[in-house]
Amino acid sequence: MDKQRIAELGDELYRALREGRTLAPLTDREADISIDDAYHISLHMVNQRVERDGERIVGKKIGVTSKPVQDMLGVFQPDFGFLTDAMVYADNADIPVAGNLIQPRAEGEIAFRLKKDLQGPGVTEQDVLDATESIMPCFEIVDSRIDDWKIKIQDTVADNASCGVYVLGENEVDPRDFDLPNLKMTIWKNGEFHSEGLGSAVQGNPLTAVAWLANTLGEFGIPFKAGEVILSGSLAPLIPVVAGDEMRLEIDGIGGCACRFV
Template sequence: MSRDGDSPAPAEHDAERMAVALYEARRKRVPIAPLTDTCPTLDAVGGYAVQRRLTDLLIADGERVVGYKAGLTSAPMQAMFGVHAPDYGPVFASTVHPDGTRFARGEFISPKVEAEIVFRLAGPLTGPGVTVEQAHAAIGEVIAGLEIVDSRITDWRIRLGDTIADLASNGAAVLGRPVPARANLDYRLMRMAFRRNGELVASGRGTDALGDPVAVVALLANLLGESGVTLEAGQLVMTGALHAAIPMIPGDRYDAEFDHLGTVTLRVANA
């Protein structure tokens, strides 16, 4: 059911059709035209209806949700894709990789790399009504993260409904060494330097994630709570890019160095 003032969610058969199209694009690594080309009214509500069905299809294949990612939390990322609000999607176990992982470019369709602060929860958070203070208290570990965002939509021609339906453009994540959370650490001030092949190409700090990465955790808990979903202890929360995403190129190495967290690296094979 849509909220007052929202466009109606796509009819059940349309959501199914869109989810299957994205599922096949993900499986075959062949992009499809924007869903909003044929359904211009597909908004956030409709996008999440498609996302839920796509998630069900992937879980039926054996996938397991190990957390959630927030996307489009920084001004550069919102500007890059012409949207003005964050989105979110599930993180699947098969997409989480250790520091130093080497990927083949062909594992993705149109990948880009971005650096972000990742939290692992020590306790559950059930919205709505979760505060930033409650979110801070629930964080057990902090992790330097690199996310590979990928779009099953041709040439990243996405509107908000497209990227939400497409699992918030989920591709893969590479995580560094977990560091225990500290009550006196202000994650808003955490600085990050992003390098490609050793050259500094972007920088950011915690405030670039919606003003406060812990606020992203509270936001996710509250948005998920509207659908009856709890952020569980042990789950990851990826809080969003601290800079504009960088295209992933064969042969390149990407490093993100964070205050207090150290450096996380991913590599791309030459072919």
């Protein structure tokens, strides 16, 4: 795909984001679109947020890592994208839906905060652990600019991995003190139990997922940077949310995270 078409599609996704509307799947319109093309479309879209809106990149995310999420979306390999400072909310935040989100879904995750730079290729789980300052509970609110979530892997990568916003729990802990694959997360919606999952739902180990992301972005020359937050993927199925919903999660031994949609 040539640079002009990449820029056109990146601009189209940026306008959809700002206008709160969806687009027909890119894969329906561009039969030969590759994941490499999709990444460059995403980078163009994110650069518009930085250049036009003054947002700063503060982290990265991996998504579609667990089988329940893959089955739900019909996408069977992870996606990856960028986090900006305009996406983050504090624990117990009120998150506006109108004018901010289009078709949001909540997912419970483990977030990593880095203390040193990390760049693939060749990043291992131990490298990730050594580079991590802390982990914390997190809700990622994914949102798609693609009609009715009818996405293939190229659609979600181009759409900045269906990034919406995210909420970080207040309690940060040292990951070396925990058995990450066996961390249990429980999620409640509107005060009622909804679902639960283990850290092993994310590629067997959240460290494996973060290493995959570091190596995948490394192929594009993109590093993880000290101080960045890395979202490691959902431990349970995605949960559609609308204004009026309240979400809460708890990770055994670590703490919780909550948000309300208004």
